[in-house]
Amino acid sequence: MSIEAKNENKEFKPLIVAFCCNWCSYAGADLAGSSRLAYPADVKIIRVPCSCRVNPLFILRAFQKGADGVILCGCHPGDCHYSTGNYYARRRMTLLFSMLDYLGVENGRTRVEWVSAAEGVKFSQTMNEFVEKIYSLGENVRLEDLRCKKN
Amino acid sequence: MQRIGVFVCHCGTNIAGTVDVKRVVEAVKKEPGVVYAEDYQYMCSEAGQQKIADAVKNEHLTGIVICSCSPRMHEGTFRKAAEKAGLNPYLVEIANIREQCSWIHKDMEEGTEKAVILARAAIAKVMLNAPLQPGESRVVKRALVIGGGIAGIQTALDIADAGYEVDIVEKTPSIGGRMSQLDKTFPTLDCSSCILTPKMGEVNAHEKINIYTYSEVEKVSGFVGDFSVDIRKKARYVDMDKCTGCGLCQEKCPSRKTPNEFNRGLNTRPAIYTPFAQAVPNVPVIDTEACIKFKTGKCGVCSKVCAAGAIDYTQKDEIITREYGAIVVATGFDTINLDKFDEYYYNQSKDVITALELERLMNAAGPTGGNVVRLSNGEHPKNIVFIQCVGSRDVTCRGKSYCSKICCMYTAKQAMLLKDHYPDVDVHVFYIDVRTPGKNFDEFYRRAVEEYDVDYIKGQVGKVSEAENGRLLVQGVDLIDNRQIKMEADLVVLATAIEPNKDVRKIATMLTASIDNNNFLTEAHPKLRPVESPTAGIFLSGVCQGPKDIPETVAQAGAAAIKVVGLLAKDKLVTNPCTAQSNPLFCNGCSACEKVCPYGAISYEEQQVMDGGVRENRRVAVVNSALCQGCGACTVACPSGAMDLKGFSNRQILAEVDAICR
């Protein structure tokens, strides 16, 4: 993460939710871990069987509850363990992200990335980049449910 | 009321080094639902599992969370431990605080804080876990081996010897693979066909093995233990039962101009052919693109000369559908295309050949009867230059980043054999490194240098061109003496990189088996499960998984076979209970879910539903849990929220989101 971005947002600790499919991306994250490829602790991973299990509602909920960025990782096109799951995910997310952008959740706060089980390096790089992007965008205020903020 | 127990593992210092486990324990104790928490050195150990069992009993736990390594590592272990203690195994959740926390963070504060949040998410999820009962599915006691090279042959033999039926599907007209093209083999220099032919015969004669040559896998459905496969048996136009293998048709066929694939195009073959003399089965095929009868309707010579009446021009492709419990991929390799390597002059000169072509030239049954000659003029070469790593260890986009592994050894082999046959030749080898790990391998290479006086030059060749006298001009560098080298050569042999067979992508997609960036099939675990694909029921044998020589291929083939046998020996398999389920009260029968299911697991039936006190007949979705693989595509497609996935339900995932975003 760039120094400037960090300084500008001294107080800001972003909250980032990463949905990872079990077969490729979660394994890629594991590989990043076993290769000790660091990425910021702001990223919290939720394991799903396949990228196609991610309901747009989960992402809306994350933003509503104060997430600053949400990333969905799946197997590369053609490599989905269930063969076609990531194609559905890609289509759904394209729609969702453009709607979110329209609502004021900038495109930079949402991302889909294909990470294979062998791409520990890519996983860590992607997360580093994504976190940096969120730092530069600052805190997300759209969609946030203030009632959730209190507790 | 839920009673959750949380167990925080130190993993030695792997976790405890960056995560204050005691603080995690204290923090999770405050979470609603948690009645018990403790930390321990190694939760996966016997003693750790005992702690789980004790707590389940003494604290009457209704769910447990283990904060440890990745669930991909020990989920099974902890589920079993829970089951032993009398808790449904699916009431266990894992917070991955090693791979996704302690190993990537250096700061104790940061690590601890994140570990607590991950634990919190797992606790929130487990609160909503329901006990699940895995179903059972059958195991078809028959295996399919795709590819009939030495890998496929050995795997098939080992499976069949254990008493199970095996089918081999081989794309070309004969089994044997690359090994049948080799002359002699390192490190013992025994002749390849002398050791391969008996094995091919054994496969052919084995009562439990069925070979489909000239065939390809066309469609695969099903799952571990119960695959259904469509095999296209291409029309041979020769009746397998009638043909006696006399070979007269091949002799008499007037169309003789097709490049001979088996000899790497170094000579030609007739339109009706067997790839080589020891082919199994020894029944030719007609190449319809070369056959005059198929092109013009005239000819029919083969049919006239065949005493057995085996020729049948009306034969059609046949689709055979069979069921298998396990599938082994053994599709092997090819050498890379050299179009982008113009500096080696391969496409321009007949005297620049690949090592595999040299194998054919050296082979007594090859296009030159075993005489190594310059293909441009038929003369014996005097000066031969080998170039190593052509396209291997090449990080530019035209080459392969990996080491092809076999080339150093086969070059030493070929160099020695050439010197044996033609003591007058000079042999030079340009290399980047000589890599000879392996039993008796380095000794083998040293023999080439010390006994055979092969001239090894550390350095690369920049250019091969034609000299004015018609010989080849090789320009390179000698990195040890730090000088430019220019030498004339009669024959240049390229140790061409190998790559997985082109079809492997298609095969992998059909099998939903993963492949890496280089198209090699990926193993389930690079160290601990090297012969299994991550997709259950799919196994890997031979070079399709990564470069290897014959001894390694055979060892891996045997390993794949024992894994297959281990699977086929089971009568039933336990199925993943995390399947989809539709709530008939919400389902409106729209078919959205059915359309996205890749396994055809969803169908519809009329069901009587009680809705608001009214009894109604409705068309609702039902999921066949034996077919459902639990991807969850349908759950998102469902517009009415009727479809949900057990083990990863909407409520569970939302609870995780909430816990993380708190």
Ligand SMILES: Cc1cc2nc3c(=O)[nH]c(=O)nc-3n(C[C@H](O)[C@H](O)[C@H](O)COP(=O)(O)OP(=O)(O)OC[C@H]3O[C@@H](n4cnc5c(N)ncnc54)[C@H](O)[C@@H]3O)c2cc1C
């Ligand atoms: C020049 C050269 C020299 C060598 N010398 C030696 C040596 O001296 N000693 C040694 O130990 N090793 C040597 N090797 C290595 C050896 O060739 C391999 O280790 C061995 O052949 C690997 O066997 P395999 O069965 O994995 O692959 P292959 O031999 O490639 O067999 C794969 C088979 O699968 C078939 N197939 C492919 N795709 C499909 C499909 N889609 N459907 C159905 N069938 C399919 C192919 O037609 C083929 O029959 C040499 C290799 C080369 C290139």
Ligand code: SF4
């Ligand atoms: S979870 Fe996947 S496999 Fe199961 S029924 Fe739904 S779409 Fe089909």
Ligand code: SF4
């Ligand atoms: S998508 Fe939902 S509502 Fe439509 S048929 Fe499937 S389960 Fe029923």
Ligand code: FES
């Ligand atoms: S399993 Fe990874 S995207 Fe489907």
